[in-house]
Amino acid sequence: MDKMIQILVVEDDNDINQLLCNIIRKSGYLPQPAYSGTEALLYLDKQAWHMVLLDLMLPGMSGEELLARIHELGPVPVIVISAKEEQRTKVAMLRTGADDYITKPFDIEEVSARIDSHLRRYRRDSTSDARSRQLAYKSIILDPEAKSVTLGAELLSLTAREYEILALLMSSPKKVFTKANVYESVWGEEFFGDDNTINVHMSNLRSKLAKASPNEEFIETVWGMGYRLKP
Template sequence: MTVPKSILVVEDDSDINRLLCNIIKKNGYTPKPAYSGTEATIYIDQQQWDMVLLDLMLPGLSGEEILKKVNGEKPTPVIIISAKQETQTKVDTLRAGADDYITKPFDVEEVSARIDSCLRRYQRMTDQESSEFRHKNLVLDTDLQKAWLHGKDLSLTAREYNILVLLLSSPKKVFTKANLFESVWKEKYYGDDNTINVHMSNLRSKLSTADPSEEYIETVWGMGYTLKT
């Protein structure tokens, strides 16, 4: 089952925010409303978004500040939807990293089409890129077969590295012990919990030592393991 793409809608006007969320739902995606720049930063810190729809004139942090924050994270498409119609504002915002700019009042069908178009473009880019995964302070490059935490090399065994690759490749998925064993060990799983428990414990210990302030792997009791958001 494919998880719907999640889109953060940063717009302080509740009617416009609701309208944009309805457009997103009709396109088959999952919207999350935010009504200020401050609220938006909380959601941006909590998870990775597939897209951000962003007003510029916001209470709290401005749209320009939010755009800068989003660009500092993993590449995320951003569409500006603003009442500012000055050409220079559009040029400055696009050069600052926005992917598209729509002026208010907007046409519902146009917004719908631009969301789809932008997401398709990013998907093509992602498919063509080398496989680099990022989560919190962790970076893993499958081309180099290396991982870093806070910019420092993580010394991992082959099993530990492959467990991390699996978790990072599907960050929202809960992997059962059978999933992990058959994917990493390439053998049939017969309920040997101890093997997985030992490797998972060692991996967690290394992550915790390198970054004591964050937790990277979560145990979902009765199910398995997933990335800690």
């Protein structure tokens, strides 16, 4: 199973939610069920996701409202799965930012195929973008092509792990990344709760940023949750 791919399933019907979660598991990914828009927003604020499967008729916050919030947090593929069959609804969701629209009742194999297709395209596009696009946050410039980081006029000397941690945080500046997110993304291995490795690298990265810009704090700890770039 690919421990790296985590998919948020936002569906208030328990049977449909569990069916979608089973489809995701059989495809080798990790599902996280959410049964309302407000519950989904808690998960979205807590960590980064590789994909969201989204129903529209939800308690707490509609799927339409949630879709707008998802894209405020960063790029992530969204597949709407809804009983709303009206063409204008499909067009509106696609224009709002949904990557695909599947009408209920759905075919299990089709859902599985579309998940795989969008994940492949998203990862391919992300890799292409990362190779060519600089990332900027406050006075930090990260250049993926040169594998360099500058803060103001100073070129920082970062280790490979420190660079990857910073690149991860800068890829979604508003996201809170758990220690598991950081470890599995940067080290490419399953996280078993050993905080020391992450703590040391995060501390070293913060020290180097602070040395280059003593009056600015770039990375903050969200207690009980993880790390993100300081707003």
